[in-house]
Amino acid sequence: MKKIDYLCYFIVILTLITALVGIFYSTGGSRFVVQNIYGEIIELYGDGIYKYNSVLKAGGNKGTDLMTLIVAIVFAFFTALSKSSAKYKFWQAGALAGLLYYSSCLAFGVTFNRLFPIYVLLFSSCLFAMIFLINGLIKEDNLPQSLKDKSLKGTAIFLMVSGSSVLVWLEFILPAVITGQPLSIIEIYTTEPTFVLDLAIILPTYLGCGIALLKKKTIGYKLTPVLLTFITIIGFTVIGQNVFQTSMGIDIPIRELIGLVISFVVLGIIATILNAKFMKYIIK
Template identity: 30%
Template sequence: MQANDMVTLILGLPLLAVSFWLTLRNSLRGRLLLAGTLGFILYTYVTMCFGAAYNALFMIYVALFSLSLFAFVLVMMSFDLTTLPAHFSDKLPRGWIAGLLFFTAVFISLAWLWRIAPTFTPGSIPALENTTSMFIQAMDLGLIVPLCVLSGVLLLYRKPWGYLLASVVLIKFLTMGTAVSLMALNMARLGVSVSAVELVVFPAMAIANLVMVSLLLRNIKN
């Protein structure tokens, strides 16, 4: 989690501050950035609450988890879905954005199922590291993968929830993709076994998300 902490400090906190400032100025771009950044922080501290070995910062993790959860809910409630699609230009590359979301869903599914599949063999011992279950895989397969698929489909059909969810997911994956890429590189540097596919695909996804977030923000009529 060292690389994740670095991304939170260098990228997450500045994004949080800037997006909050823009939100106070009634900027739609700001609120979308704020929702996506809060999604990243929420995911991070759910992970720390349930995945990190118990330590003196436990209550800090719980506080950040709770604060980011309710802040995220409040921001999501602030959007007027009836007028939201009108704020996006017709030039928005909805197909490319949906394609990236679908690719992300497929890649995450295959990556985690590849790790889970060996546990189906009778008597097999899963590699659980310091946890009692595969909670990251449960979160990603039960929440993130369906969210990617749902937001991509709704965006293609020009539904209000599609614009909102796709925007939030893209921004969340921009920060999370950067964090995961640096985590993999840091683990490889320390001699931990990391898949070569992960070392290539995660950075590529982070770059693709950066491009799509830039196009998304450029095509918002505030």
């Protein structure tokens, strides 16, 4: 077993800890309200590891925890099979991308709690494991010539559209920037890490991959299944988030339901189909 495999299984263990505690741990507390630094009244969840997070954030976190449990198990499965076929290596990297995103949101977006050292350790492990896996995928000769010669314009356009979907956050950012008022969804937080990750990393990565694929660059073909797998994870994660938030009595406006939930679910389904078609060419 390679050293990277040990690191991957360590990530699975850490993820199971954070996700299971997030879902099931309870302190028996109840919701309470506080005033944020902007003078707004915010209702906090008051129970479990997310007791000092807003009800909306806690519901989203629990939904993410549930879906991430599945991703962690699948990631372990792909890791075990990564030596048998290159396609499992691509899917392994894609699943790890989802875990890296998850860990970064925990480390930067959740109010401080007793799991913070685990969040940092998980984030660090995912970050360096991703570097090692992507570096390996780029160096390996794991793409058949038939794929390198094939034009995937539809997939390239889809990647660019998917990356551009994060521009939806500008709906919240621009009014706050123009008026000087706090973000409408800021609640008790000072910033939203998701905005930074999506606009600073996700957007340029997907646009760059799409352009590389259009130009038939090797890097484009190698990143495509990784990024498609990540979209699938995001698509199904928003379902879990919505289920938990609804169960907590949170009313999701139709506009946000369509723009932030249904749209990502549709992208996730399309990404899954395109990924399956792409992998038909990976026979090693």
